[in-house]
Amino acid sequence: MTPDQSQLALEKRHAAAAALRWVRDGMLLSLGTGSTSAAFINLLGEAVQAGKLRVQGTATSLASENLARQLGIPLVEPCRGLRFDLAVDGADELDGQLRLIKGGGGALLREKxxxxxxxxxxxxxxxxxxxxxxGRFPLPLEVVPFALPWVMDAVEKLGGAPQVRMAHTGSDQLYRSDQNNLLxxxxFNVISDPEHLMHQLQNIPGIVEQGLFLGLAKAALIxxxxxxxxxxxxxxxxPASEFADLP
Structure with missing residues (x-):
């Protein structure tokens, strides 16, 4: 039986709480985007406000950045040489090899x-x-607006049945990323060879980034x-309870 929305919200909070156990004082964090990441940012903010953790972060979207600011999490601007001790983020799909589809929230470029x-x-x-x-979840692409017609043609040849994302259901306004690009x-329904598809998409001019995240995740909390x-x-x-530190 598929969990209902209240059950899913609890699961997201449980996963976020498990991740928070592995955050250490002094860490520089990449803060993800989406409902599960928001649960993590909220819990992190509570720990920061209570004086239990001293951390800094950079957010993968304006929405996550605004949430972190509201919660008093110190933020760091991008700069050369900046690297993060830990990135915590959700995914729209993942398989047993930790290959991910991300970008349902439109933040795939900054996330990657x-x-x-x-x-x-x-x-x-x-x-x-x-x-x-x-493949069940639609694979997002961030696309330069001028290139949209040619990107649509190229993706259709790959069997991707592309659809331009709208701002809202029933809206005639196109969705825009934080970088003002289109989504x-x-x-594809089934992506039998994610690595091959990733390389094909990367070679299409006008695609700023594609939502296959391969070889990046070290572990997942489910x-x-x-x-x-x-x-x-x-x-x-x-079981996550068996790990005192990052697995």
Whole structure:
């Protein structure tokens, strides 16, 4: 039975709370985007306000940046040489090898920038996000507006059934990223070879970034009810409670 929204909200909070246990004083954090990341930022903010943690962060979206500021989490601007001790972020889909689809919230460019600049990417998700094969969730692309027609043609040839994302359901306004680019959602249904598709998309002019995150995640915390398990590539799931530090 698929969990309802209240159950999913609890799972997201459980995964976020498990991640917070591994945050240490002095860490520089990459703060993710989306509902599960928001749960983590809220818990982190509570710890900062209570004086339990002294950390700094950079956010992967304006929404997460605003939330962090409201909660008193000190923020750091991008600069040369900046690297993060830990990135904590959600995912729209992940498989057992920790290959991810991200970008449902439209922040894939900043997410990939910060998570590539992180020493450790920890993914936090609810029980619905783990899939045997990527592709059920539409793959997002961030696209330069001028290039949109040609990007749509190229993706259609790859079997992606591209659709330009709208600002809201029923709206005639196009969704814009924080960088003022467009988002295109590609319905592949099944992505049998994510690595090959990633390279194909990277070679299409006008695509600023694509939502396949491969080889970046070190571990994932997956909440199923109140139980949180650690998933690592090639290893059996392990209860998160068995780890005092990052796995």
């Amino acid at each position: 920038l910060l998570e590539t600049a992180s020493d450790y990417l920890l993914v936090i998700v609810d029980s619905t996000k783990l899939v045997p094969q990527l 295109v959602d590609c319905y 909440a199923n009810g109140e139980e949180v398990q650690v998933i690592r590539p090639g290893q059996a799931p392990t």
